Amino acid sequence: LRLRVDQQKCEGHNRCYSAFPELFDVDDEGKSSARMEVVPAGWEERADRAVANCPEHAISVEQ
Amino acid sequence: MTGSVGYHAKHFYIRHPDFNDPELIYEVYDEMRDSGGLAYSDQPTQIPELTKYAEGHWEAVAFDACEEIVHDWDRFTSNASTVHPGVTPRRSFIMLDPPLQQRYRKVVNFYFSPRRVERAEVTARNAAAALLDDIVEQGEGDLAKVAWGLPGMVLFAEILGLPVAEVPICVQLSERALHSDTEEERDLGTQKFNEHVNGLIEAKSTEPRSDGLLDMLLTTTEIKEERLSLDEVCEHAQILVAAGLETTSGLLTSAYHYLARHPVERQRLIDDPSLIPVALEEFFRFMGSVHGLNRVATQDTEVGGCPLKRGDLIQVNFAAANRDPAMFDKADRLVLDRERNPHLAFGAGPHRCLGSNLARMEFRVGLEEVLRRIPDYRITDQTKCKFVGNAITRGFMSLPVAFTPGPRSTVASG
Numbered sequence: 001l002r003l004r005v006d007q008q009k010c011e012g013h014n015r016c017y018s019a020f021p022e023l024f025d026v027d028d029e030g031k032s033s034a035r036m037e038v039v040p041a042g043w044e045e046r047a048d049r050a051v052a053n054c055p056e057h058a059i060s061v062e063q
Numbered sequence: 064m065t066g067s068v069g070y071h072a073k074h075f076y077i078r079h080p081d082f083n084d085p086e087l088i089y090e091v092y093d094e095m096r097d098s099g100g101l102a103y104s105d106q107p108t109q110i111p112e113l114t115k116y117a118e119g120h121w122e123a124v125a126f127d128a129c130e131e132i133v134h135d136w137d138r139f140t141s142n143a144s145t146v147h148p149g150v151t152p153r154r155s156f157i158m159l160d161p162p163l164q165q166r167y168r169k170v171v172n173f174y175f176s177p178r179r180v181e182r183a184e185v186t187a188r189n190a191a192a193a194l195l196d197d198i199v200e201q202g203e204g205d206l207a208k209v210a211w212g213l214p215g216m217v218l219f220a221e222i223l224g225l226p227v228a229e230v231p232i233c234v235q236l237s238e239r240a241l242h243s244d245t246e247e248e249r250d251l252g253t254q255k256f257n258e259h260v261n262g263l264i265e266a267k268s269t270e271p272r273s274d275g276l277l278d279m280l281l282t283t284t285e286i287k288e289e290r291l292s293l294d295e296v297c298e299h300a301q302i303l304v305a306a307g308l309e310t311t312s313g314l315l316t317s318a319y320h321y322l323a324r325h326p327v328e329r330q331r332l333i334d335d336p337s338l339i340p341v342a343l344e345e346f347f348r349f350m351g352s353v354h355g356l357n358r359v360a361t362q363d364t365e366v367g368g369c370p371l372k373r374g375d376l377i378q379v380n381f382a383a384a385n386r387d388p389a390m391f392d393k394a395d396r397l398v399l400d401r402e403r404n405p406h407l408a409f410g411a412g413p414h415r416c417l418g419s420n421l422a423r424m425e426f427r428v429g430l431e432e433v434l435r436r437i438p439d440y441r442i443t444d445q446t447k448c449k450f451v452g453n454a455i456t457r458g459f460m461s462l463p464v465a466f467t468p469g470p471r472s473t474v475a476s477g
Binding site: 011012013014015017018019026027028029030052053054055056 | 169172173175176177178340341344402403404405406407409411412413415419420423
């Protein structure tokens with residue numbers, strides 16, 4: 001599974017970073033990015049929850 | 064006089080005194096949502112000046128409609144003066160549209176970023192400790208005082224660069240501006256509040272520079288090619304102080320009140336503090352203190368099947384969106400461990416609440432410290448829990464509680 005944060009859509013809510021800092025990082029302005037390109041085995045559910053809770057629909061997980 | 068849910072659904076006015084009942088407003092939202100994404104009201108929005116330009120307004124109450132509106136600043140402007148030229152143009156970025164609004168945000172976001180907020184947590188812990196020390200030995204006190212003090216102390220010291228000693232007077236002035244009974248008193252209160260904040264900015268020119276946001280606004284040339292005018296900085300200071308003092312505080316009071324009345328839920332949080340990060344998003348969804356912010360339609364358009372005309376006023380009601388059963392299972396219940404929760408308590412789009420990360424941290428600290436130090440608090444007199452709900456932000460003004468007395472903290476207060 002590939003994890004991606006759309007930088008155009010991210011508005012810096014940081015819901016993803018505050019819930020799953022192991023998957024997401026933030027810059028000094030609060031924009032989020034994925035820490036890794038591929039979701040490690042066993043963390044799929046965390047990635048799905050980050051997708052579901054992003055108020056900007058900026059996070060995607062794809063095969 | 065108390066109107067029925069049906070009455071309020073047709074004549075929605077957020078300033079109506081009936082909404083000093085904490086629950087009624089949510090029943091009204093449910094009824095309004097039955098008629099579509101937007102419900103028309105023949106009553107004004109919370110911005111009195113705009114009543115000159117439109118008799119009534121549209122209340123956006125469905126999740127989808129609210130989301131669509133806040134993401135489309137081209138069709139729905141935050142700057143009413145672009146559509147209604149008679150409206151006094153405001154200069155703070157909350158009342159502007161991109162791209163200028165984004166130039167401000169690029170510079171100010173840094174001061175509210177997760178890293179900056181993480182650094183401020185120590186100050187929040189110390190503030191909570193000092194506020195709880197005021198009551199902890201007596202075994203009784205007013206929890207509203209804790210809630211109304213904490214966010215201001217963090218905001219002033221860590222973010223804005225204002226003296227912490229100013230917090231109580233600013234809280235008092237902003238309460239008068241927002242919660243006075245008549246529009247005239249609120250206008251006068253706003254004027255006094257603004258004058259006071261302007262004084263704090265003017266004092267900065269003779270004080271040593273801090274690394275706070277307001278000092279930066281006074282000197283930066285990154286937003287415009289020249290420095291911002293003193294008036295522009297003052298207008299920003301007014302909105303930042305007001306927004307920072309009233310919002311998280313109001314929510315904290317509502318959460319303290321809710322947990323006093325739901326001891327099983329409270330015990331869950333005490334027994335398993337790891338639940339708090341998930342639970343706090345649910346408090347934001349379920350009882351977020353800011354209900355509606357305004358937009359103006361820039362063209363004839365349509366949202367959620369509802370036709371709008373250029374110039375129409377819309378109040379985007381995030382609290383109503385957050386109770387929309389089309390988006391949330393058991394929307395009318397607080398579910399502490401709700402896992403799917405993309406709430407709009409902080410709005411969305413380019414105007415996403417600037418202070419959302421700060422609010423989350425302050426709220427968490429306020430909750431954790433009360434549950435840790437006075438875990439068995441109970442409300443002593445429900446009739447003295449004064450709730451103000453007919454304002455831009457909602458919350459309890461007093462929350463008299465009793466609890467098993469405990470020792471003062473060892474943390475240095477101040």
